[in-house]
Amino acid sequence: MGLIETEDLSVLYGDVPAIKRVNIEIEANKITAVIGPSGCGKTTFLRALNRMNELNGARTDGKVLIDGENIYNGNTDVNMLRRRVGMVFQQPNPFPMSIFDNVAYGPRIHGIRNNKLKRIVEESLRKAALWEEVHDRLDSSALMLSGGQQQRLCIARALAVNPEIILFDEPCSALDPISTARIEALLRELKKDYTIVIVTHNMQQAARVSDYTAFFLMGELIEFDETTRIFERPKDKRTEDYITGRFG
Amino acid sequence: MTLRKEYIEELEGLKGEVLKMGELAKESAKNAITALANRDAELASKILKGNAIIDELEFDIENRCMRLLALQQPMASDLRTIGTCMKIITDFDRISDLAGDIAEIVLRMGDEPHVKPLIDIPRMSEISQGMIADCLKAFATGDIKILEDFSARDDMIDALFDQVRRELITITIERPRCIANAGHLLFVALHLERIGDHACNIASRIIYMITGEKRKLE
Ligand SMILES: Nc1ncnc2c1ncn2[C@@H]1O[C@H](COP(=O)(O)OP(=O)(O)O)[C@@H](O)[C@H]1O
Numbered sequence: 001m002g003l004i005e006t007e008d009l010s011v012l013y014g015d016v017p018a019i020k021r022v023n024i025e026i027e028a029n030k031i032t033a034v035i036g037p038s039g040c041g042k043t044t045f046l047r048a049l050n051r052m053n054e055l056n057g058a059r060t061d062g063k064v065l066i067d068g069e070n071i072y073n074g075n076t077d078v079n080m081l082r083r084r085v086g087m088v089f090q091q092p093n094p095f096p097m098s099i100f101d102n103v104a105y106g107p108r109i110h111g112i113r114n115n116k117l118k119r120i121v122e123e124s125l126r127k128a129a130l131w132e133e134v135h136d137r138l139d140s141s142a143l144m145l146s147g148g149q150q151q152r153l154c155i156a157r158a159l160a161v162n163p164e165i166i167l168f169d170e171p172c173s174a175l176d177p178i179s180t181a182r183i184e185a186l187l188r189e190l191k192k193d194y195t196i197v198i199v200t201h202n203m204q205q206a207a208r209v210s211d212y213t214a215f216f217l218m219g220e221l222i223e224f225d226e227t228t229r230i231f232e233r234p235k236d237k238r239t240e241d242y243i244t245g246r247f248g
Numbered sequence: 249m250t251l252r253k254e255y256i257e258e259l260e261g262l263k264g265e266v267l268k269m270g271e272l273a274k275e276s277a278k279n280a281i282t283a284l285a286n287r288d289a290e291l292a293s294k295i296l297k298g299n300a301i302i303d304e305l306e307f308d309i310e311n312r313c314m315r316l317l318a319l320q321q322p323m324a325s326d327l328r329t330i331g332t333c334m335k336i337i338t339d340f341d342r343i344s345d346l347a348g349d350i351a352e353i354v355l356r357m358g359d360e361p362h363v364k365p366l367i368d369i370p371r372m373s374e375i376s377q378g379m380i381a382d383c384l385k386a387f388a389t390g391d392i393k394i395l396e397d398f399s400a401r402d403d404m405i406d407a408l409f410d411q412v413r414r415e416l417i418t419i420t421i422e423r424p425r426c427i428a429n430a431g432h433l434l435f436v437a438l439h440l441e442r443i444g445d446h447a448c449n450i451a452s453r454i455i456y457m458i459t460g461e462k463r464k465l466e
């Protein structure tokens with residue numbers, strides 16, 4: 001059984017479905033990549049996993065089960081859910097405050113202070129492979145960091161509230177190749193402790209980092225399989241055409 | 249809409265070169281046995297010269313593959329095609345080398361008469377020719393049904409090789425003065441048997457290219 005399972009999951013903006021009846025099982029401690037042409041519903045799918053779509057007025061049908069519990073049932077605490085299912089976006093979006101305060105932001109909301117807070121900040125920065133670069137300037141502004149560092153800071157910020165699942169929406173698309181390689185190495189490290197779902201438009205990145213790959217086309221989940229299988233011998237002609245660049 | 253037009257053309261070009269190399273290797277192997285049967289030194293020398301062209305083609309194809317891998321990051325069937333090309337050109341090269349070895353034997357044999365009429369050796373050659381031809385056809389068309397009986401065909405070659413070997417050993421025991429020619433023919437038969445093995449390798453790679461399934465034919 002997957003840690004995350006969806007049952008006929010659809011998301012509609014007005015009357016227009018962005019994803020249609022998606023059924024998928026996402027395994028714990030694996031990296032699952034979501035690929036497909038732009039507008040196919042990758043971001044919408046990802047945001048459905050922690051109920052972020054309702055922030056822009058979308059309607060969701062079907063179920064998303066995490067550990068067997070439907071997160072769309074009436075009694076889900078959405079704040080708890082978003083703590084459990086963290087998210088990192090395409091554009092690094094550090095808050096305009098110090099490096100320390102960025103990472104401490106979530107834990108502080110949960111009432112953590114003093115030494116425990118310091119420990120969590122350090123641990124999170126270490127896990128995000130940023131500690132060595134910033135430990136002597138935790139008080140300087142996060143906005144002074146490079147793009148790649150800012151993205152790792154955002155990952156540290158997500159880790160600080162101790163999530164189980166982390167959603168990444170094209171986390172490298174604004175980064176240079178070296179920063180990208182760092183984030184990829186970090187993802188592989190993180191999957192030991194977390195379950196990762198990553199949207200990427202970079203197929204080679206999906207092939208490099210993920211264990212499973214889901215291919216979406218016009219809101220439908222066309223194929224979902226082990227990544228090696230998807231990239232070596234996909235079953236569906238549409239997957240084949242997309243990943244070989246015959247259309248896009 | 250078809251994207252990556254140039255890339256797709258390059259892939260087609262690559263396949264064309266591989267077919268050309270395979271065709272040349274097949275021709276070498278065929279000519280080697282013709283030269284043996286007709287004691288045609290001229291044809292034998294031509295084979296050896298032709299092998300230089302095959303070697304060059306191999307490098308050229310390898311370079312094309314490397315360039316496609318590095319620049320285009322091929323996936324799925326494209327990736328399998330390129331991987332297959334890189335593998336099977338080694339087998340084609342080995343086939344042409346073995347044909348070259350047979351040609352050298354022909355040159356060394358001079359005019360000495362064969363210890364026995366050539367029956368099984370041309371038969372072995374014919375079967376392996378057919379296998380290489382079917383590999384090329386399957387590679388070009390994707391029709392892998394014609395590769396299905398390769399194990400049986402390879403068994404036939406092996407059985408013929410066994411028969412030739414036993415016969416030549418008997419001849420050598422009975423007529424020790426014939427050992428040189430018998431030895432030459434034994435090597436020819438051994439080379440033909442190896443060519444059959446290479447054809448099987450090529451066939452399993454082509455099956456992988458078309459279906460994505462790795463299956464060993466032998
Ligand atoms: N807030 C929104 N309001 C209306 N339509 C949207 C909104 N967000 C996305 N869409 C539409 O939903 C579809 C899927 O979008 P999205 O999930 O962002 O795709 P992807 O991430 O694969 O590029 C697109 O057709 C897009 O235009």
Ligand SMILES: [Mg+2]
Nearest residue numbers: 042043044199
């Ligand atoms: Mg998106």
